[in-house]
Structure formats: C-alpha cells, structure tokens
Amino acid sequence: MSQSYNRGTVEDFGRWREFTAGMWAWIFHKFTGWVLVGYLFTHIAVLSTAVGVDPASAQAGSDLYTSTISGLESLLIVRFLEVGLLAVAVFHILNGIRLLMVDLGVGLESQDKSFYASLLLTGAIVVASVPTFLGGKLA
Amino acid sequence: MAEHYSSFDRGGRRWLFQRLTAVFLVGVLAFHFMLLHFVNHAADLTFLGTQARMNRPWYLITMWLFLVTATFHGVNGVYNALVNQGLTGSRKNAVKYLLGIAGILLIVQGTRVSLAMTTLV
C-alpha cells in the first residue's frame, strides 16, 4: 500500500479566498451563533445581580442590578459592543430565516443572492440603529 | 465492503427542534431587542422597571420560554457544530454531557434570576 500525504489545514480554511457564497454564509452563521450563546451565558450572569435585591435600595435606584447595568451602559466600549451584538444578532436572524427557507426548499437557486441580501440588510439595520445605541445618556 | 452505519440516534429530532426554536426565536429576539434598546433605552433600565414588566405573567412566560429555547438552540447548535467537525467517541460524549449540564445550569440560574425579578416569590 502506498502511504499518502496529508495536505492538512491548507485544505480547509487556508482556502478561504476560494470560498463561495454558501460557504461564507455557513461560516458567518456559525460565528454569530457562537457569539450569541456566549452572550446568552454572560447576559444571564449579569442579570444574576438581580438576585437578592432588597426593595428599599431598589426604590432608591441604588441596587446592585440597576447600578451594574447603568454602570456598564456608561462605558462607551460597552455601547460599541452592543452595536456589535446587534449586528451579530441581526445577521443571525436574517441568515437564519434564509436557512429556514432553504430547509423548506424555497428559493434554492438564489441562495447566494439571499445571502448577500442578508449582509446588506444587516449593514443597513446596524447603521440605522447606531444613533439609538450610542445615544441615550452615557452617565 | 462499505460499512453500515446503524447508529439509531436519528439526528432528525434535534434538527427539527433547532428549526422550530429558530422560528420562535426570530420573533422573541427581535421583540427583546426592540423593547430593551429602542422602546426603553438600555441605559435607563432599573430594577423597578424590570420588575414591573416581569410581573406581567405573559411577559414572564415569554421571557422564560425565550431562555429555554435560546439555551436549547444555542447549546444544540454548538454541539452540532462540533460533531460536524468530526468529534467522535468519548470526546463527543464528554462534550455532550458538558454542554447538557451547562445548558441545564443556565436554565436553572436563568429561572432563579427571572423569579427574583418578580414579586411572585
């Protein structure tokens, strides 16, 4: 038997330049999916500050939950991260819808176009939301 | 001759649930984002505001379902992705249980948190 040579990773992501629409869609969907789960865990962790809040300090707005959230929101970096999260979520939703259509066998011939459409729409929505996200009081 | 695969863990169920949860999530996630960033600005959130919303039973139930479906969807998605990349055997099992436990913990903690946000308990 002949032994054979394994061309390793060159074969996978070393070839990204040669990927076509469907492949990029798959990679982006994967990436955004992972970011979203990551966020979900973090999100619940942050929200955990709500446990054991005592009503009095809540009335005063000085409870841990409120202050954590507004504390975070006062950081510009968090605002930017939120925009990123929005982008990720919107793309995942739009491409998710595209994938659901694919699952139903709808519009398979224009799968590349629907991917580009998802990208463009994501871009548009994100740009449109930037003022809202970065606006609002920082302090 | 070709080997015959007869692992009867028919992936179909998880595949279907991934799609069903996705359909549900489209609505809820969009709603969630709108509500907490556009209607109420995130920066203006307070515990009392949250409490007021969470005390409405339909909202509470929706949020809790959101938590459960998102957890299933996310954890199952990650698991799938790893299996697709060729994870097999005991490592696959390990990942399966690890992700399963993480998912359950997330739901438990999420449930605790959401109940803490209400005045129900």
Next chain:
Amino acid sequence: MSTQIEQQETETEADEETEPEVESPGDRRRAQRDERQAQEQAQREVEEETLDDEDTITLKVFRYDPEVEGKQEPRFDDFRVPFHKGMTILDALIYARDHYDSSLTFRHSCRQAVCGSDALFVNGRQRLGCKTQISELDDPIRIEPLPHQEVVKDLVVDMEHFYDQMEAVEPYFDADETPDDKLEEQRQTRENREKVKMSTRCIWCGACMSSCNIAAGDNEYLGPAAINKAYRFAMDEREGENRKQERLRIIEQEHGVWRCQTQFSCTEVCPKDIPLTEHIQELKREAVKNNLKFW
C-alpha cells in the same frame, strides 16, 4: 519561467536512483538515462524558449510520490504548454505528460465528462479536467488533486472512502415486487422519471464530496453524492413503500442528511448540475414528515 526548478528536480531524481554499488549493467543504464535526461531537458528548454509567449499557458501542477525521494515532499512543477482553441485542462495535462514528463500522473479516460475520472482542483475549484476550457481560466493555472482526499500520487487521490460512502446507501434498485412476466415492464409516469432524472446523472466524480466542508470534518458523513444516490431510489415510485421506508432509515441516521449544513458548495461544483442541496433538503423534510407519523 520555471524551467530552472524543473531542471533541478530532474537532476535530484536521477541522483537518488543511483545506488552506491559497483559498476553494474544497471549503473550503466542509469548513467545513460541521466545523460539522456539532461539532453532531453536541454531540448525541452529550447522547445519552451521557442514557444511564443502569446500562445502558451503555464500549468502549476501538484507533484507527490511517496516512493520517489525527490517527490516525497510535495511540490509544484511548472509546465509551459502551447495553447490552442478549444483546449481543455485535460488536454494540457496530457501534453505536459507526453512531451515533458511521462511520470506526471492523473486519471482520465472518456475525455467527455461521463467517466468521472478527472475531477481536479483547478484554480481553487473542483472541476472536471476534460470539461474545463483553458480559455476560461486565469494564467497560470494551478492544478491540484481533490482536497480532503488522500493523495496517492500527483493528481491521483484515493477514492475508496467515496466509494464506501456511495455503497453505504444501498445504491441499487430493489423493488418490493417486479412483474412475473419477463417481457412486462414496470410502469413509471413521466413525471416520476422527471423527478429522479437529475439525480440519475451522477458520474461518481467525487467533486461534491471534496468541496463539502462537513464531509471533510466528519468522515462518517454520507456526503452529497451518496445522499443524492439515495434520493434517486427513494423517489423512484417503482420501488414501493417498504423499500422507501428502509431508504429513509439509511439517510436519517446520525451521519446522514442531518450533517448537511447547506453550504451549497457541492451544488456549485457538480459537473452534472445536479441540485444536490435541494435533494438533501427534500430528504430531510421527507424524513421529518415520515417520523411525525410515528410521534
């Protein structure tokens, strides 16, 4: 121009063959061979020099041979080949082999896109060598063996795994019952034949499998071609309901249809334009529908 590299390589190859031995007939032959190779090399260089730049193309071809020392470390060889209208990748490879290096190895047979022997990775995409016009490609043309398959030598990959996957879906017609009369055919509607038509065109070239990232990661994944094969039979009304149930059982195993992440690469590269993703998706729905009956 790369004849330089070429020359070096040829020399090293020749060196290695000379085993440290006392003068023997073999040695003499080898010495003659070296000499002749050098001559040929020179001749070839002349030949290449005289080729008009306008009418030549450059092939960068992946080379590897587990046995020949100079080729154990994979490398790319350059070949300059005269171009003519209508020339395909396969024509160019044959030219390079017959004129420059007879050890250049690749599979081919029909030259008309029906035997499925020569799926190659050309300028970053899986294509059939015989069905790819050089005029459509950018020069230089990079030719590699199919990715995600083990390389046996040069452009030849091991197809065993692909065949195993094809055969794992019980790829043969097996009707619940056939007419007793040996001269009586089974009936099939035109619509049904239309439905399976595209799926029956597969030539087992393996291009789809090679392009699919999931198949690359999960060795047990049946892969687009095998699933398409299953589709071809599951959708053929002549087989009957029992067989269809068995077929669905095969494709809905864990490493069956569910592994497909709708990357569409398979559909894009299939030289027979088979809508593979569509067929896979249809089988997923078919399987779900089928299972819903039992839940």
Next chain:
Amino acid sequence: MYEHDVIVVGAGGAGLRAAIAADEEGADVALVTKLHPVRSHTGAAEGGINAALQEGDSWDLHAYDTMKGSDYLGDAPAIDTFAKDAPEEVIQLEHWGMPFSREDDGRVSQRPFGGLSYPRTTYAGAETGHHLLHTMYEQAVKRGIEVYDEWYVTQLAVTDHDDPEDRVCHGCVAYDIKSGEIQGFRANNGVILATGGLGQAFDHTTNAVANTGDGCAMAYRAGVPMEDMEMIQFHPTTLPSTGVLISEGVRGEGGILYNDDEERFMFEHGYANNEGELASRDVVARAELTEVNEGRGVEDEYVDLDMRHLGEERILDRLENILHLAEDFEGVDGLDEPMPVKPGQHYAMGGIECDENGETCIDGLYAAGETACVSLHGANRLGGNALPELLVFGARAGHHAAGKDMKTAEIQTGPSAKSEPGDVQPPVEPGAIDAGSDDVAADGAAVEPKAVLESTVEQERQRVETLIESDGINHAEVRADVQETMTENVNVFRTEAGLEKALQDLRTARKEYENVAVEDPSRTYNTDLIHTIETRNILDVAEAITLGALAREEFRGAHWRAEHQERKDDEWIKHTMLAWNEGTPELYYKPVILEGDEETYEPKVRSY
C-alpha cells in the same frame, strides 16, 4: 494468487452483465478491471438500445435489419440469437431500475433509428449508456460481486500446446495499478474478456483513452484468431480537438455541412444529390475527408456543421446537449458559430473470434462486448445494436462459463474452421520482431494450472521489471506514430499504397517499441508503465486491422477500397481471419453463415 470460478476482465456493460450472469448460476465470480466499473466507456453511449418489444415488431424483423445492416457479413446464428434474446434482456434492465424514457402510459419509449424498419430503440434521454452502465454496476453491488478495480490485466495464463484449439486458459495475470503488485488470477471455470473497444489505435476517435484493444491483443497472442478486424466504423461528426461525438440528430434536424469556401459540398460537389447531409455515415465521412484532402477543409482539417438557421428555440428544445458538448469540449457556441466536425473512429465490428456462447477456440476463454466478434455486426454496425449485444452475449458468456447447460453453438471457431488460406502480400514482415519470444504459450511444458499461472506471472514480472529498469524512448512517441499512420492510411479511405505504407510504418513503430522504457521509477500508480504496455497492444491490433484491410479487396459496409469500388458477393462473403501463430501472423478465411432459424438471408443491395 487469487482464485475464483469465473474471472471477468473488464467491467463495462459486457463485463458486468457476464459477471451478474455467472453469479446467477451460483459461480464465484470476480471482475478485474483497469478502470473502476463506472468509468468504463459504455457510459459514453448516447443513442439507445434496440429490441423488438412492441406488438407489430418481432425479433425476425430486427434480425433481418441487422443482417442487412451488416452488409451480409454477419453470421445468422449470432444475429438470430441476438434478436431473440434482446427483448428479455432489455426488460430485465428495466426491472433493475434503469431510468428509461417513458410514454404517457408509463411504458418504455422507443424511437426510430437509422437502418431499422421499426422504431425499436429504447433509450434513457441522451445518456443511455451512462444509465445502462450505472444500473448494472448497482446490480453487481447488490449481489456483492467482487471487483478488483484498477487492476490491469497484462496477460492470459494459457497452456502451451502447439495447436491453439488444444490450449486451456487457466486465468490471467494482473497488475495492481495502485501498489504495483503483480498477481495471478486463477479461474477454475473460465476467463471472460470484456475489455471493450480499440479506438486508441487511431488518433482521432470517439473512444476513451482506455480503449486500447487490450483484450483483442491478449487473446490474439494467446492463439485466438482475430475476425474481420478491418471493419472499423467511422462517425462523420466528431469534434476535431477531442473526438467527442456530435450526434446524428443535428443533421437529422436540418444541420448543414459547409467547406471552407462555404459551399454546401454534399450537394455542390455531388456526394449525395438526394440525401445530402443525411446520407449514410460512411458516405458523409468520405465526403468530408475528400473536401479536406482537396484543400477545401477549414484550417485544412475539418468542415463546419452549421445549425444556426434552426433558430435558438428549436436548438434549445431538441439539441441542448449538443450546445453543451460544443461549448465544453471545443469552446464553440453553436448558437453563434458553426461547429467544427470531422470523421472519427467510432466502433470496431471485428475482434476476438467467438461463438454464440462467447466461447473462443481456447478452452475456458470467452469474449463478449465490443472486443468480441461473434459476428453480429458484420461489415457495419447499426446504431443501437452494440448495447444490446453487451447484454445478450455478456449474459450468455457468463452463464456458459458458470457451467449452465446451453445449446451447442453453431458457429465454428479456431483455425480448424478455415475454409481457404488467405492471400495477402504485406510489404514487410508483420508480427513480432522476435517471433515466439513473448508469447503466452511460453516455453516449457506447463500444462498444470498452477504451473501455467506461475510461469505467466513470472514472465509478466520480468516484463515490468525490464520496462522500468531499462533505458529507452518514451512509448508516447511510438503510440503517436501508430495513431498517425492509422488515421492517415487506414481511415475512411483505403488505398493499397496507403495500407502498405501503414504496414511499413507499423513495422518501424514495432522496432521502435523494442527500445521503449518506462521513465517513472515508482511502483505507485505508474501510469507510464500501464500506457507503455497498452501501446504494445495497440501495435498488435493496428497491424491486424491493416492486414485485414489489405486482404479484403472489395467495398463492403464500412470498408472502402479505392481500387475495388463494389461489393463482391461471389468472392467475399467470408470472414477475414488472422492467427497470431507465435508471432508470424497467418491470414485465412472462414465462411459466413447465412442460414438462419427462419430463413436463409439473401444478400441484397444495401440501400435505405
């Protein structure tokens, strides 16, 4: 050493059918093939499969058409058997799931084809061969038939009795292309050769690169006579750069042939004043070549086939496939420009002499498919008759080899069937350069199966060793020389001078071949080695074709001779036979059998 009851060499339509048949009889059968079965050239067939299926049609009409088409060089027992068995075989294919094109009522469609008196050609789109091949391979998989794929059979293991009719075939020797291993394959009951066509003897052919006539050459050297080798069918419309077939359908729909002066030469130069482009294949092929030879060819090579006037709609509707072929293989857009075409070698009517049961004169050696010559097609094959031949005679050979009781064959085989000695004066000595040196029937008195096999294996190891170890020229040059002279001189036009020239060139090529060596030192997938061995086979069959062509001094079917412009029924209703004779080929004749089951066929003028 591997051992099976029946060894089938080649896994195209004929080989697969034979293997399934042997399996049906309960034999342990294995397929040994140089290509994976689905890569066989049967997959390239487009048109269809003839069988009398409908009411109103009958096997004897099919037989009559076939005999007439053969220009009375086919043997009636073969033709009758063929026409009778074909319907069941075709329906069996349907039972095996072949996706035939269908009528509204769900039955298999049949269409008219050239030379048929009834529309009896079943088909599956324009990819009939592909579907036939795949359907049959699938059935072989279902039966778990063992396949040694990418094993190249280099020689037959035959005892070395003096008289070929006393010889017994015990198996063959094959080379594992992937690993370089050489092994004996012992066949307890029989070896069936189903190695397909020999188009590579010509440089322009519709045949695959793998169609190198290996089976013919191996059987020839083992002592089986070659029959009617001169009968080669040329197809008038093939693409110049690749030889890919452009179906007759284009002309059928109204496509027009033009020369470089844009003359519609079929009419303007009077080749066929009535039928024009639709005259029979050989007429059109000769017309095209005449144009080119007289300097009116486009780029001195081909003529133009124009279908633009048919209109885009009609072309897309009926000839879409042709657009793809022209685009993919010639880079020509048929909607925009005429397509270049020229005649190309297409099919070999002759081959390994065998009878209706596939048996050759060597005990235990069978042949089926294009490589065989039961003499079904005689001097000219009708379109759609080759695929059913694979089924009918593949199955018969398989059954017989597996021991099934079958009717004794009526066709006589072997040198004892000789009716008269041949008279051909080749300008040079044909045959082996060093007669007797490389014959299968090797020296020594090996008769016992194991010993025969072992000595043949040893011989082949030696051959491979020598080829790889020694130094010499590349076989590709020799092959190119052979192909060139064959296409130049043994083509559609055959003149005595040309044929003699070809024999001289072949002799030179043979001498050259004495010096070939394999440059690639590797044992892994050494295609250089395989092609070098193939070239030897090409030489043997090319020479046999040319010798036959020189001998047959008449114009019959596909065989046209400048000096002999008519069919000579008094003298030439006989087969040209060629015996290898340990390297000194001997030509002789064997009578054609015209007495059929129902009638004795009367030679008539072949006009349609």
